[in-house]
Amino acid sequence: MTTIKLHNTKTRKREEFVPIDPENVRMYVCGPTVYDRAHLGNARPVIVFDVLYRLLRHVYGPDHVTYVRNFTDVDDKINARAAESGRSIAEITAETTQWFLDDMAAVGALEPNEMPRATAYIPQMVKMIEGLIASGHAYAAEGHVLFAVESYKEYGALSGRSIDDMIAGARVEVAPYKRNPMDFVLWKPSDADTPGWDSPWGRGRPGWHIECSAMSYELLGAHFDIHGGGNDLMFPHHENEIAQSCCAHPGSGFANYWLHNEMLQVEGKKMSKSLGNFFTVRDLLDQGVPGEVIRFVMLSTHYRKPMDWTEKKREEAEKTLDALLSPLSIAVAHRAVPSNAWGDVPKGIRETLIEDLNTSGALTCLRASAELVGKLAEGRGPGESDGATLQVACVEFLTGLEVLGLYELMLKRAARKRDNKDLLDDVHLRFVIARNLAMQTKDFSTVDQLKAGLKQAGVEVRMTKESVELVPGPEFNPAILEALK
RNA sequence: GGCGAGUUGGCGGAGUGGUUACGCAGCGGAUUGCAAAUCCGUGUACAGGAGUUCGAUUCUCCUACUCGCCUCCA
Numbered sequence: 001m002t003t004i005k006l007h008n009t010k011t012r013k014r015e016e017f018v019p020i021d022p023e024n025v026r027m028y029v030c031g032p033t034v035y036d037r038a039h040l041g042n043a044r045p046v047i048v049f050d051v052l053y054r055l056l057r058h059v060y061g062p063d064h065v066t067y068v069r070n071f072t073d074v075d076d077k078i079n080a081r082a083a084e085s086g087r088s089i090a091e092i093t094a095e096t097t098q099w100f101l102d103d104m105a106a107v108g109a110l111e112p113n114e115m116p117r118a119t120a121y122i123p124q125m126v127k128m129i130e131g132l133i134a135s136g137h138a139y140a141a142e143g144h145v146l147f148a149v150e151s152y153k154e155y156g157a158l159s160g161r162s163i164d165d166m167i168a169g170a171r172v173e174v175a176p177y178k179r180n181p182m183d184f185v186l187w188k189p190s191d192a193d194t195p196g197w198d199s200p201w202g203r204g205r206p207g208w209h210i211e212c213s214a215m216s217y218e219l220l221g222a223h224f225d226i227h228g229g230g231n232d233l234m235f236p237h238h239e240n241e242i243a244q245s246c247c248a249h250p251g252s253g254f255a256n257y258w259l260h261n262e263m264l265q266v267e268g269k270k271m272s273k274s275l276g277n278f279f280t281v282r283d284l285l286d287q288g289v290p291g292e293v294i295r296f297v298m299l300s301t302h303y304r305k306p307m308d309w310t311e312k313k314r315e316e317a318e319k320t321l322d323a324l325l326s327p328l329s330i331a332v333a334h335r336a337v338p339s340n341a342w343g344d345v346p347k348g349i350r351e352t353l354i355e356d357l358n359t360s361g362a363l364t365c366l367r368a369s370a371e372l373v374g375k376l377a378e379g380r381g382p383g384e385s386d387g388a389t390l391q392v393a394c395v396e397f398l399t400g401l402e403v404l405g406l407y408e409l410m411l412k413r414a415a416r417k418r419d420n421k422d423l424l425d426d427v428h429l430r431f432v433i434a435r436n437l438a439m440q441t442k443d444f445s446t447v448d449q450l451k452a453g454l455k456q457a458g459v460e461v462r463m464t465k466e467s468v469e470l471v472p473g474p475e476f477n478p479a480i481l482e483a484l485k
Numbered sequence: 486g487g488c489g490a491g492u493u494g495g496c497g498g499a500g501u502g503g504u505u506a507c508g509c510a511g512c513g514g515a516u517u518g519c520a521a522a523u524c525c526g527u528g529u530a531c532a533g534g535a536g537u538u539c540g541a542u543u544c545u546c547c548u549a550c551u552c553g554c555c556u557c558c559a
Contacts, residue, residue: 031559160487160489161488161489185556207557231489231554232553233558234554240557262491262553302499305491306552308497310497361506363508367507447518448520
């Protein structure tokens, strides 16, 4: 059996991943609060954990992995958005949820098996809070219910903090009803204008952290394998989740492996509205940056390192992905399709991905796999180049694309290129005629003029003695093409 | 102040206790009407210091610098 190794934040070490039940590997990842479009940083954990999900499915079988990612649809940011826009909360959360699904699909993320909404689990949260009060881990005060951090010895273990240190460094005013400044809200009162649910503590709404504890318990049980999210969630969100869940279900252990991705930067700086380098996934897509490019750039940096989104990387990704199109068409022409079998993933990708999700290394191996397809198809591969060898290489290449989440996206990319190529039919014919003539007359002025125009329109001209091929590049602009006529 | 992560060649970015990926850019060549694309070849690196070791870029410690988090931001 293949052993995946993962860096566990809990132990700060790379550990062998041993599932609780190989028949049902369970993973929970914190999803978005649905009040606005997902920005590029939001896409990073989605893509990272999508690769992990695909990896687990290949290793343990597609039907033996349960992946849960929530939607937090009750939150004060949502309330604020509703108040300022005059729209209803339900309208905002429904719309934002669909945006998120659309945008993440565009970057090739599979939908998790379960996508629970927090508001559908309010009774479960109330029940969990009642249990925490009963066991002395929480207390009600002035309409709030607070978790008593001092009741949980391990509090701070995940993020490596002590309660005393945190109090010393606290920058925020402490609410008077808290027994300990670090106590956090499980439930808070709602006024008439704020969404609320009836509870033993009056009409109110849940605090931030309890929804993940309640939903992971309902859908994955008290003890499951992997819990993921961005490293900014380590404290306080995940720390609080652990405290709530472990105290509500003593002895369960909650999640065995905690995975955290590093943050995203843009051109070397933190993405922020004040710096003016803030953009959403949708912004990029609308600007013509396709999903596979976003995904490729994301995967080209290891998930535990800061990932810098730059224009240069975007350009390089376009070129690299274009270079995969020819092997892709060869594989498709050979009627190859991706396989679910772990053994059909190219060896190099298998070896790199199981080492704490080394996606950058895997992309290098993917290129090598593509190159092999090209060489075998031209009959100049290593060793015996028979049809069977080529067939295997094709399946492996496509399976490699699939496990990295690039297969479907690349098929679409290929289709777009074909559509663009159709637009070039007229000019292609003219070019061929002009060139044939020029070959006789040795006057290449018309040909060069046409070529310059095509280049301007973002079209690459590839000539051999016998043929002319026009390849639209990433900067292809059909409007400029029109001007050539 | 507390906690954590990082510092690899011109750029990006893996990895390893000894044989020094890979991509882009560069350079040389093949090819070409000229090009592009492609193919072949090629140079340059492990922040600084100390230690462990037969040997460290890889392990340990220290220093410097960068970055992130520290109550609702993935």
